Amino acid sequence: MNAHETPDPQAAGAVTAEGIAERQRRLFRTDATRSLEFRKRQLRALRQCLVDNEADILDALKRDLGRPPAEAYTSDIGIVLIEIDMALKHLARWARPKRVRTPWLLLPGSSRLVSEPFGSALVIGPWNYPLNLVLAPAVAALAAGNCVVIKPSELAPATSAVMARMIGAAFDPDVLAVIEGGVEPTQALLAQDFDYVFFTGGTRIGKIVMAAAAEHLTPVTLELGGKNPCIVAADADMKVAARRIAWGKFFNAGQTCIAPDFVLVERAAQSQLTEALKAAITEFYGEDPAASADYARIVNERHFDRLAGFLGRGRVVAGGQTDRASRYIAPTVIADVSWDDPVMADEIFGPVLPVIACDDLAAEAAALRERPKPLALYVFSSDTKWADGIVGTLSSGGAAVNDVFAQMLNMDLPFGGVGASGMGAYHGKSGFDTFSHHRAVVRRATWFDPKLRYPPYTLPLAALKQAMARLM
Numbered sequence: 488m489n490a491h492e493t494p495d496p497q498a499a500g501a502v503t504a505e506g507i508a509e510r511q512r513r514l515f516r517t518d519a520t521r522s523l524e525f526r527k528r529q530l531r532a533l534r535q536c537l538v539d540n541e542a543d544i545l546d547a548l549k550r551d552l553g554r555p556p557a558e559a560y561t562s563d564i565g566i567v568l569i570e571i572d573m574a575l576k577h578l579a580r581w582a583r584p585k586r587v588r589t590p591w592l593l594l595p596g597s598s599r600l601v602s603e604p605f606g607s608a609l610v611i612g613p614w615n616y617p618l619n620l621v622l623a624p625a626v627a628a629l630a631a632g633n634c635v636v637i638k639p640s641e642l643a644p645a646t647s648a649v650m651a652r653m654i655g656a657a658f659d660p661d662v663l664a665v666i667e668g669g670v671e672p673t674q675a676l677l678a679q680d681f682d683y684v685f686f687t688g689g690t691r692i693g694k695i696v697m698a699a700a701a702e703h704l705t706p707v708t709l710e711l712g713g714k715n716p717c718i719v720a721a722d723a724d725m726k727v728a729a730r731r732i733a734w735g736k737f738f739n740a741g742q743t744c745i746a747p748d749f750v751l752v753e754r755a756a757q758s759q760l761t762e763a764l765k766a767a768i769t770e771f772y773g774e775d776p777a778a779s780a781d782y783a784r785i786v787n788e789r790h791f792d793r794l795a796g797f798l799g800r801g802r803v804v805a806g807g808q809t810d811r812a813s814r815y816i817a818p819t820v821i822a823d824v825s826w827d828d829p830v831m832a833d834e835i836f837g838p839v840l841p842v843i844a845c846d847d848l849a850a851e852a853a854a855l856r857e858r859p860k861p862l863a864l865y866v867f868s869s870d871t872k873w874a875d876g877i878v879g880t881l882s883s884g885g886a887a888v889n890d891v892f893a894q895m896l897n898m899d900l901p902f903g904g905v906g907a908s909g910m911g912a913y914h915g916k917s918g919f920d921t922f923s924h925h926r927a928v929v930r931r932a933t934w935f936d937p938k939l940r941y942p943p944y945t946l947p948l949a950a951l952k953q954a955m956a957r958l959m
């Protein structure tokens with residue numbers, strides 16, 4: 488099945504980075520992608536691809552990341568299906584021009600806000616959720632009426648290959664194309680004049696992408712990372728807090744942009760929390776997590792070595808075991824960590840959870856304002872007013888009180904970073920809005936055309952001031 492009316496299966500196999508933006512824009516200029524029916528057809532075709540290729544995708548995620556099927560399905564396939572279904576259901580409403588108030592000065596007339604697609608959008612993804620993090624933005628871009636080029640991460644090669652094959656077989660590359668590879672093809676793509684660039688990855692590469700986009704004045708969304716604080720007060724429900732923190736930290740072996748990076752806990756509650764974390768890990772993965780079918784592996788040796796290097800400092804409360812051959816790092820909790828320890832320097836992005844005990848938790852939390860703004864902030868306390876106070880003090884892309892990931896799982900909320908953790912957002916309608924230009928359109932009647940606005944200006948300045956204040 489081909490999603491475009493005039494499929495070109497030959498081209499699907501031959502698609503390369505060279506000239507792809509202009510090629511897609513040629514189709515875009517025919518206005519073919521503008522009709523809602525066309526957009527829905529693409530979304531349905533993508534949905535079918537995911538359903539038809541589910542087994543291959545799960546297998547690829549297993550090969551790339553040792554991903555357990557339950558985690559692979561929910562966090563890669565399932566979430567994209569939800570995005571597609573949401574777009575199919577609400578597209579007509581999202582795309583409808585919105586009437587806005589027209590000031591007296593512009594009467595008789597009417598004003599509308601019209602969403603229009605940009606053209607050809609480039610989506611560049613990371614390896615940790617290699618399908619979700621390119622297809623969810625692609626869904627939003629297609630729903631908004633754009634053509635899309637996806638550049639998956641070369642560090643999840645099996646998933647990248649499955650996407651290239653399934654999308655290549657089902658789509659006209661002028662509408663949706665997958666270009667595989669690493670730095671070189673990405674830079675070949677970034678050299679082109681795309682109408683939008685959506686990047687998910689690390690802060691360092693985010694800067695390279697933004698600089699390249701600036702050459703063409705192409706707007707960007709940057710979904711970046713950071714060190715997400717998890718602040719635990721002594722009055723928190725420690726058992727639930729530990730279970731939720733452990734789940735969020737060790738899901739996909741910690742390779743999640745919104746995973747709690749480190750814990751700040753009131754000193755009096757440190758051992759209660761670390762014991763509860765240890766119990767949660769055993770409950771989830773058994774006495775030997777290496778034998779658990781529900782625990783993922785580290786993506787490659789480079790990241791394994793980087794993470795294993797963190798294990799020498801602090802007091803290991805849980806885990807600490809590693810096996811380089813299978814890229815296994817046990818779910819690990821390290822207590823008595825200090826700010827000078829290497830594990831506190833950068834985003835950890837792995838299954839190592841440092842715990843810092845604090846005498847004055849609110850003051851330590853407030854001091855985090857000196858650091859780059861993270862993607863996520865988590866606060867655990869039974870005093871919701873206190874927790875809200877911490878959320879109000881510390882900026883972050885999103886935040887959750889007494890849970891982790893919740894801010895990302897509500898598709899009615901925008902998902903994105905702020906400051907060093909990125910700019911722009913997506914999910915649900917905010918994804919549609921991201922990939923749309925919101926155009927101001929005013930329509931005027933001609934039967935009323937007072938001379939007052941034209942030179943020679945006859946109204947005294949005082950009267951003009953009054954008229955402006957009233958009529959605008």
Ligand code: NAD
Nearest residue numbers: 612613614639640669670673688689692710711712713744
């Ligand atoms: P990365 O920045 O190394 O790579 C991302 C993409 O950029 C890949 O497709 C890669 O091929 C490409 N790339 C790499 N070097 C490049 C260069 N010099 N020029 C052009 N393109 C280049 O990120 P990663 O290691 O794949 O992912 C991990 C990072 O992503 C973490 O920092 C994590 O927090 C972040 N992340 C953020 C989110 C989010 O939603 N905000 C989600 C997942 C991951």
